[in-house]
Amino acid sequence: MPVPFESRTALEVAxxxxxxxxxxxxxxxxxxxxxxxxxxxxxxxxxHDAAEARAVAGLRHQLITLxxxxxDATADLANAILVTHGTAPxxxxxxxxxxxxxxxxxxxxxxxxxxxxxxxxxxxxxxAGETDRCRxxxxxxxxxxxxxxxxxxxxxxxxxxxxARVNVAAYRARRT
Ligand SMILES: [Zn+2]
Ligand SMILES: [Zn+2]
Numbered sequence: 001m002p003v004p005f006e007s008r009t010a011l012e013v014a015x016x017x018x019x020x021x022x023x024x025x026x027x028x029x030x031x032x033x034x035x036x037x038x039x040x041x042x043x044x045x046x047x048h049d050a051a052e053a054r055a056v057a058g059l060r061h062q063l064i065t066l067x068x069x070x071x072d073a074t075a076d077l078a079n080a081i082l083v084t085h086g087t088a089p090x091x092x093x094x095x096x097x098x099x100x101x102x103x104x105x106x107x108x109x110x111x112x113x114x115x116x117x118x119x120x121x122x123x124x125x126x127x128a129g130e131t132d133r134c135r136x137x138x139x140x141x142x143x144x145x146x147x148x149x150x151x152x153x154x155x156x157x158x159x160x161x162x163x164a165r166v167n168v169a170a171y172r173a174r175r176t
Contacts, residue, residue: 003128006100007121011134013040014118015145017056018064022144027057043094044106044113055111062115066122067145071131074122081119085112089120139166 003011016036020027027033033053046052066077087103104116125131133148137158146158157163 003121003124003130004100005097006102006117007124009040010114010117010121011125011147013037013042013114014063014067014121015147016040017060017114018067018145021057021060021064027060028054042110042113044110045108046110052110055109056114059111059115063118064145066118067134068136069131071126071129074131075126078119078122078126081115082123085116087116087120137162139163 016039017027020036025032027036028050030048030050030053033056034048062077062081066074069077082103085104085108088105089101089103091099092102093099101120102117103120104113106113108116122131125134133153135146135148135155137144137146138156139158139162142158142162144158144162146155148155157166
């Protein structure tokens with residue numbers, strides 16, 4: 001069962017927001033929020049104020065918890081988010097995209113929409129048995145979130161830089 005593109009987009013947003021928290025990046029101005037979301041522009045309501053940025057910042061911990069959770073816990077967490085926000089799934093077509101699912105009205109605050117769209121993406125992963133693709137970098141100095149798209153689910157690092165750093169350290173350790 002393939003994961004639909006809107007879910008992949010929601011997972012990318014969750015990954016980037018989670019990593020901004022893990023990296024200790026501040027998120028309390030509209031400009032900081034715009035930089036993070038630039039590659040994945042959310043349609044619908046945007047307030048472009050500090051309150052909106054802080055609400056999204058406050059969501060980051062929950063997104064990381066979802067990312068780290070085992071499959072059964074993921075299902076419980078996603079269900080809790082969907083109940084809290086009172087979702088109303090709608091098929092929509094906009095901005096050149098074909099029919100896809102929006103689970104929450106476009107006039108809801110951005111943080112609420114990110115929470116619900118992320119929960120919906122994890123609903124897809126739970127159903128598809130793919131939650132274990134949401135991983136943490138094996139470099140203990142990094143621990144960033146990444147989505148493993150490899151066929152045999154063998155990816156261990158968030159980036160080739162982290163992989164190279166750990167390989168070099170292991171090589172040096174063997175030589176001493
Ligand atoms: Zn859309
Ligand atoms: Zn890494």
